Amino acid sequence: MASNVYKLYAIRFFHSLIPAYVIERLFWEERGMTIPLVVYTEIIFAVIVLLAELPTGILADKWGRKPMLVLSAIIGCLEFLLLVFATEFWHFALVIALTAVGRASASGAEHALLYESLQLAGKKSSFEKVLGRLAALDIAGTMVAALCGSLLAASFGFELNYWLSFSSMAVCLAVTLMLAESDSSAIDSEGEKAGQAAQTEPGTMKQYIAASLQFFRAHPGAALVVLSGMLIGAAINFIDEFWQLYLDRLGIPLLAFGLFSSIIFLIRLPGSLLAYKLKNRFSYRTLITVSLLVSAAGYIFLGAIRHESGIFAIVLICLFAGMIEPLATGYLHHRIGSSSMRATIDSFQSLALNAAMAATGLGFGYFSSLLDIFGGFGFLGVVCAIYTGWYLIVSRRISD
Known part of the structure; x- marks a missing residue:
């Protein structure tokens, strides 16, 4: 099972080695996709993920992690093949719908397979460390793709990047x-030997959902950590999706896009790699509070100041956001007792993230249509500021 870790490393790297992403918004805009239309596809993505997350998580618990990961990889190949020929809104919407199913299929299964592989190898305490390394490989693949992708796009046009991305996804498959x-069975028997109570595997979707909700009621701290990670992850998604248009509005040349993309992903590395150490030196409340404050201030700055200095605000947001995924995911998985529910409960984390993306996407799209991309970022700043105030009040009452 230890070999799974290295295979997951390779999968994550090639899954991120996607040169199409560095010019994605420009390619979509060239094919007639305006900001509101892109936001509509983001909402479609989020809604389908919301509908598919729990069913795919349950299937991963009942049928196995690998089948769902294989399905996700197949859809990933299909995504870039279809995008090459996409010319109308419904083409892009179809691709996004398929991508949403693929994302949902992998979200709970990947973390469950990783945790259980480490658990069987007697290394489950290193879960956050391995998550950090996965994030590092994610960033490395993104950086290489961004640097090469911008040069290739400037020299050969946008379409070549999509064929190269298809090839990378074929390697993932x-x-x-x-x-x-x-x-x-081996994992659960180890848990019983360690003194954990055996859990009866739910049989129906209703029972899976009820058992998952009971888990979060019994662990209010986990619910709050997941909720905070949800908001930070949803907000930074709009940076990942729209930074190209932001730089374009500031008059930054296309050749610089690859470098900027590399920077905003590279800056997340320290937080991802050191999250397992930071949690031993600072409380979860402190780490999450700082990330929320930086996010709120950063997005408000991006909305208010239409100047190149906004680039530094984006870098700062990404710096603190890098540690949130391993912290939130590790906090959750260390509190899940039985493997029979691991993928389903993890799917709730992704479900919450996409619910936040759908909700904030409506506001982001509305204010972007009024005030261009700057209005969308300003809206995110206000949402983060309001949530931060609520979090500071509620987190004092919860101990886990």
Whole structure:
């Protein structure tokens, strides 16, 4: 099972080695996709993920992690193949719908397979460390793709980047087929030996949902950490999706896009790699509070100041956001007792993230249509500021 970790490293790297992403918004805009239309596809994505997250998480718990990861990889290949020929809104909407199913299929399954592989190898305490390394490989692949992608796009046009991205996803599929399925019975028997109470596996979707909600009621701290990670992740998604248009509005040349993309992903590395150490030195409340404050101030600045200095605000937001995923995911998984519910409960984390993306996407699209991209970022700043105030009040009452 230890070999799964290295295979997941390779999958994450090639899944991020997507040169199409560095020019994605420009390619979509060239094909007639305005900011509001792009936001509509983001909402479609979020809604479908909301509908698919729990069913795919349950299937990962019942049928196994690998089948869902294979499905996700197949859809990833199909995504870039279809985008090459997309020319109308419904083409892009179809691709986004398929991508949403693929994302939902992998979200709970990947973390569950990783945690259980480490658990069987006696290394579950290193979960956050491995998550940080996965994030680092994610960033490395993104950086290489961004630097090469911007140069290739400037020299050969946008379409070549999509064919190269399809090739990278084909490699992901090949490696995914080599993964070994985790042995849930062996994991649960180890848990019983360690003194954990055995849990009866739910049978129906209703029972899975009820059991998951009961878990969050029993662990209010986990619910709050997931909720905070949800907001920070949803907000930074709009930076990842629209920074190209932001730089374009500031008059930054296309050749600089690859460098900027590399910077905003590279700056997340320290937080991702050191999250497992930071949680031992600072409380979760402190780390999350700082990230929320930086996010609120940064997005408000982006909305209010239409100047190149906004680039530094984006860098600062990304710096503190880098540690949130390993912290929130690790906090959650260390409190899940049985493997029979691991993927389903993890899916709630992704479900919450996409619910936030759908809700904030409406406001982001509305204010972007009124005040261009700057209005959208300003809206995110106000949302983050309001949530931060609520979090500071509620988090004092919860101990977990």
